[in-house]
Amino acid sequence: MRIDKETENGKKAGMICMGFGFALMQMGRIDKARVLLQRAKESADADGNRQAALFADRLLSQVGA
Numbered sequence: 001m002r003i004d005k006e007t008e009n010g011k012k013a014g015m016i017c018m019g020f021g022f023a024l025m026q027m028g029r030i031d032k033a034r035v036l037l038q039r040a041k042e043s044a045d046a047d048g049n050r051q052a053a054l055f056a057d058r059l060l061s062q063v064g065a
Helices: 010-026 030-047 050-062
Strands: none
Touching: 010 030, 010 050, 030 050
């Protein structure tokens, strides 16, 4: 699955990365989860969405990032 962060709707792509990253984390696929959660955090930071960035940061801490 390809999630392009350069799409017209970057916020939506960031939220998709967050949800997919969380699901992968729950399934034990930590390396892939870490990549997607980092993308979600970067997207949230770029959009100025502090709450989403903090949430992504908390999830990243759970996967050892």
